[in-house]
């Protein structure tokens with residue numbers, strides 16, 4: 204067989220050194236469909252990365268593609284700032300009818316800008332404005348985005364250093380299980396809040412991920428989330444759930460906090476909300492928090508109309524009944540059983556597996572092993588990334604529409620990659 208070397212020259216000479224994912228997957232991708240990506244040299248890859256959680260319904264999902272093509276074909280508005288459009292109306296009505304109303308969630312919807320970081324910045328601004336306080340509490344190993352406000356509540360030292368200025372007004376607290384269960388939950392946090400000599404300025408809000416994606420697939424227990432919600436209420440702090448990566452059904456329910464039975468004050472949503480990989484973000488909040496002045500938070504690309512079209516189609520197709528949640532939980536069990544077998548086969552190399560729904564991680568005892576496994580998986584035709592503070596966790600994030608057969612195939616490739624590297 205002739206192995207052709209991919210032509211990466213323009214990327215290596217012209218594109219900035221800041222590029223990252225393309226370094227782990229040194230090929231040139233050309234087409235993508237469902238759970239597969241195809242490079243220009245004819246290789247096929249099973250995608251267990253799904254655009255870092257932006258492609259929960261797979262690449263170029265045919266139902267969403269049809270809706271998008273029809274909209275473009277009839278010259279539907281593409282760019283409209285935050286003008287009222289038929290596409291935005293259809294999205295808002297569908298979001299209300301399929302997601303908010305059946306869950307009794309009273310949220311107002313803000314379009315803060317197209318990225319997750321935009322949604323986080325708006326959430327932090329709003330919390331500070333409502334409470335008239337500047338301090339925000341975040342958690343160890345949190346990831347909330349790369350803009351300055353979001354970085355200030357992000358844990359990763361390398362990413363924080365990129366800011367180049369002091370990152371202020373954020374205080375980290377231990378995430379669930381950070382102290383290995385040796386101390387009661389929130390002991391430190393409560394003590395600081397109670398003690399007027401602690402030096403902690405009363406926080407406006409607490410921002411949390413229910414499952415830390417970039418931080419290493421750290422899963423907060425439902426009772427920990429409930430205790431956090433209760434603490435926020437007792438201490439007059441707003442609770443912000445960052446559901447950018449874990450929302451849109453990734454953990455089973457549409458919102459990842461539903462399992463815990465909590466109702467956050469503010470929720471950030473992005474990544475898979477458009478369903479098609481088109482940029483779209485939402486900041487949701489309780490109506491009484493809607494203290495914005497018109498235009499106080501603004502942005503050219505907030506009303507991404509093609510994304511409204513695919514988002515409405517995705518909600519109609521996948522969330523009009525309870526099937527998606529059941530399917531995700533069932534497929535999650537397939538993943539879990541394979542991961543359990545991998546850990547049993549390599550008890551020294553793989554410390555543990557953890558996850559919920561269709562987001563899972565394999566923590567490697569020898570930290571560099573995770574990247575070796577991801578590299579080997581790529582050679583074997585599987586796209587899989589790593590996460591955690593030292594990239595020590597192999598992270599599985601397949602599209603929710605990945606079939607049981609595709610899951611089986613990918614997990615068998617992963618098992619082989621682990622065997623080859625451990």
Ligand SMILES: Cc1ncc(COP(=O)(O)O)c(C=O)c1O
Nearest residue numbers: 318319320346347348445447448
């Ligand atoms: C939980 C969470 N919040 C915020 C972000 C930032 O989103 P974006 O990269 O679209 O700015 C991410 C991205 O991975 C994320 O996982």
